[in-house]
Amino acid sequence: MHKGADPAGIAHPQTTNYPPVQRSFLAKRSGQLNFPPSPHCAKKSTVQPLRLVLNSYGLVSALIPRKEKVPPFDIREIPGLRKICAHLKSMLKSQNFSFLYNFGIVNPSLHEMKLDHPALVKSLQTAYSAERAASFAYIGHAGSLINPDEKAGVKQIEKDEWNHRSHVLELMKHYEIPVSRFLELKFFLIGKAIGLSCYFIGRFMPYFFAGKLESGNVCEYFVMIRYFHSVGITAHDDILFEMGIREKEHEVFFQKMIKDEKWLPWFEKFFSWGIEKSLNDLDLNAVLPVEMAERYCRHFRAQKSERTS
Ligand SMILES: [Fe+2]
Numbered sequence: 001m002h003k004g005a006d007p008a009g010i011a012h013p014q015t016t017n018y019p020p021v022q023r024s025f026l027a028k029r030s031g032q033l034n035f036p037p038s039p040h041c042a043k044k045s046t047v048q049p050l051r052l053v054l055n056s057y058g059l060v061s062a063l064i065p066r067k068e069k070v071p072p073f074d075i076r077e078i079p080g081l082r083k084i085c086a087h088l089k090s091m092l093k094s095q096n097f098s099f100l101y102n103f104g105i106v107n108p109s110l111h112e113m114k115l116d117h118p119a120l121v122k123s124l125q126t127a128y129s130a131e132r133a134a135s136f137a138y139i140g141h142a143g144s145l146i147n148p149d150e151k152a153g154v155k156q157i158e159k160d161e162w163n164h165r166s167h168v169l170e171l172m173k174h175y176e177i178p179v180s181r182f183l184e185l186k187f188f189l190i191g192k193a194i195g196l197s198c199y200f201i202g203r204f205m206p207y208f209f210a211g212k213l214e215s216g217n218v219c220e221y222f223v224m225i226r227y228f229h230s231v232g233i234t235a236h237d238d239i240l241f242e243m244g245i246r247e248k249e250h251e252v253f254f255q256k257m258i259k260d261e262k263w264l265p266w267f268e269k270f271f272s273w274g275i276e277k278s279l280n281d282l283d284l285n286a287v288l289p290v291e292m293a294e295r296y297c298r299h300f301r302a303q304k305s306e307r308t309s
């Protein structure tokens, strides 16, 4: 019989004289799944059902598309989203959304700040939060007073403190200094606690400690003037000077309120503040011009560190 034809006489396309096993291997490797039957196989061999299965699989797989590998979805690839995000960010920093800035939601990182003076940045952040604490304390203080004139005086001071807070915030926004959430919380609690305590500690002590606090606040603003000058900025002298003078007026108001109290000499001796002693060197009867603001509170930081050490 002629080689390459099966026993039934059907012509076989393969003419190479490979052994049967090797032919099957070559057919598989070339992707020919529907390989021809071996001439050595019988007509009704076990290969026939296998061919049927393979053909069926080919048909089915051709009808059903294979699952393509889908790359993970990246939200940044949405057209225009980057532009929208940049626009939103600039809007949040603007005046329209200043309330978010006030709560510390929009906080530029430290390297983005325009003021390279850590002590000044800290002073502004502290002043901003402490002014609110003072306002809360004076709300409680005014509420605890009976005399309507005294009540009105303390309420006016509370308004001044809110104004100071807004002025300080303007400065912070100008230099993109973030509001400290830690200081906000800390001074919120302090202010509320002091305000509440005013209802329980009588008339004298709220006046005394408010006066002592104001006495220290005076120099905070004059020290800020000096800090600004050290980096060549004089643009805020007027507002800082005015706030410092206003704090001195608060101190004097509280001094007057308790000048005749019998407890004052004892408290003055123990807490180093009263009619004779003060934590600043300002005299409202002889106020220096703004240009000479640096002459005030020159030893304030040193005195403060001595007291705290
Ligand atoms: Fe203030």
Ligand SMILES: [Fe+2]
Residues within 6 Å of the ligand: 134, 160, 161, 214, 217, 246, 247, 250
């Ligand atoms: Fe004040």
